[in-house]
Amino acid sequence: MARPRYTPGDDAAHLAAMGHSQELKRNFSTLSMLGLAFAILNSWTALSASLSLALPSGGPTSVIWGFITAGICDLCLAASLAEFLSAYPTAGGQYHWVAVIAWEAxxxxxxWTTGWINVSGWIALTxxxxxxxxxLIKGIIAFMNPGYDAQRWxxxxxxxxHTLVAFFINAFGTRLLPLVTKAAFIWSICGxxxxxxxxxACASPEYQSGEFVYRAFINETGWPDGIxxxxxxxxxxxxxxxxxAVAVSQPAS
Structure with a gap:
């Protein structure tokens, strides 16, 4: 049996069935949405920029096994969110899904609580x-200029x-966002x-042993090892x- 061909009108009809009308222009392609998700998540950049969190708090074991542990837990969350998104593809995301499945009273x-928790998380992430x-920018400046005297201000x-540039692009340059996300995706992969x-290449041949990478535990926090x-x-x-991020961007994709 032939699989029904998808058309953009299918999403509009789906939204109408849920009592919503499509108001945003869908100008994101699959690659643009992939770039959006990748640019926001950007795991390798986040890992490298936050090494200072894990190295004194467990050392290599936190970096390796902590990442695997977080990955397994996040895969469960992602699968759950994907299930909701496939049934209710709205920009409301979690707060709307809670409204659908919660007891009416x-x-x-x-x-309200779910929505504000989500908003608070996005503010913190921003x-x-x-x-x-x-x-990272200050580090590059210091690296390129050894005499640079870094100040907190x-x-x-x-x-x-950085924040203002991101704000103006998102607020007034929405037509540029697909190009920005594609460029971010390519830039990140190449980087x-x-x-x-x-x-x-620079570390060769002075690599750490497997014993150190997978089993060494470093605790310089002053807290017990478990904490x-x-x-x-x-x-x-x-x-x-x-x-x-892709879930709440669904109406534009």
């Missing part, structure tokens, strides 16, 4: 992106500029490849967060 408070970006100004090759390892999980969790 509890819908207002549960949806701040984190600006912080990590400003740290330098990073703050870079952070503000990952080049940096990985360079790092391995230190949990703190180290923050790196893996940060690298695998915000995969619901």
């Amino acid at each position: 509890w819908v207002p408070i549960l949806s 701040a984190t992106g600006g912080l990590l970006g400003s740290q 330098h990073q703050f100004l870079i952070y503000v500029a 990952f490849t080049l940096i990985s090759i360079t790092a391995l 230190a390892w949990l703190l180290g999980l923050l790196q893996g969790a940060l690298a695998l967060t915000a995969f619901d």
Whole structure:
């Protein structure tokens, strides 16, 4: 039996069946959406920029096994969100899905709480992106200029500029977003490849042993080992967060 061919009108009809009308122009291609998800998630950049979280909080075991642990947990969350998204493809995302499945009497408070938790997470993630970006830029400046005297307000100004650029692109340059996400995807993949090759080549042949990489535990936090390892999980969790970005961008894709 031939599979029904998908048409853009299918999504509009689906939204209409749920009581919504399509208001956003769908200008994201599959590659653009992949670039959006990859640019926001960007696991390798988040991992490298947040190494300072895991190295003193478990060391190599937190980096390796913490990432695997966070990955397994996040895969479960992603599968659950994907199930909801396939049935209810709306920009409301989690707060709308809660309204669909919750008890009727509890819908207002549960949806309101879920929505604000989600918004708070996105605000924190936006701040984190600006912080990590400003740290990387300041690090590049210091690397290229050995005599550079870094000041805290330098990073703050870079952070503000980074955030403002992102705001203006998202608020007033929505037509450019598909191009931006494609460029971010290609830039990130190329950067990952080049940096990985360079790092391995420069480290050769002085590699750490497998015993150190997979079993060494370092705790410089002052907390008990168990708590230190949990703190180290923050790196893996940060690298695998915000995969619901595609869900809330669904009406534009």
